[in-house]
Amino acid sequence: MSEKKLRNITDVLCFLMILGYVMYLVATWGNLPERVPIHFNAHGIPDRYGKKGSLLLEPILGLLILALLMFCQRFPQWWNYPVEVTEENRENIFEIASKMMSVIKLLSIGVCLDAGISGNLGTAPMWPVWILITGIFVTLILGIRGIYKAGKETGMDEDDKS
Known part of the structure; x- marks a missing residue:
């Protein structure tokens, strides 16, 4: 799949996830208690509560994270790479860096919104968060490995020419 197509698909999916979360909040707003869990420890137990209006922070934070990642993705020449470009x-x-960023955008928005939805349900199983965070690290490792390999292959070609 081309880098541009993947970028567009993940951008749309991220916006749809945020929109879905907002629609979920609108649909359940009247049934939510005035005090809701807003933070969970590593075991999924709420350790901080806030007013239900604080649940609006997740989509706002999600949009800010998405905007920052989309901006960074548009300027790969500004990034730091493990090989000479x-x-x-x-x-x-x-292309490898942009594809990596597309996947990270999607997973990051998932992590951001999972907390809000889990809080609304009253429970917060941690396995979805750990899967998403693991996905981010695996994506980073594979992306950096691919970039390193792409940079070294080019360097090897130049050495072979001499």
Whole structure:
């Protein structure tokens, strides 16, 4: 799948996730208690409560995170790479980095919104969060590995030419 197509699909999915969360809040707002859990410890037990209006922070935070990641994704030349970016490897490295960022956007929005939905349900199983966070780290590791490999392959080609 092309980098642009993946970027557009994940952008739309992220916006739909945020919109779905807002629609969920609107639909359940009247049934929510005035005090809701807003933070959970590592075992999924609420350790901080707030007014139900604080649940609006998740979609706002999600939009801010999404905007920041979308902005960063548009300028891969500003990123720090583990290999030298040359004319020969630039396109490949930027494509790998952008695909990595697309997946991270989707997983990050999932983490952000999971807390709000879990709080509304009164329970917060931690396994979805751990799966999403693991997904972010796996994506980072595979992306950096792919960038490193793309940069080294180009360097090896230049050495073979001499």
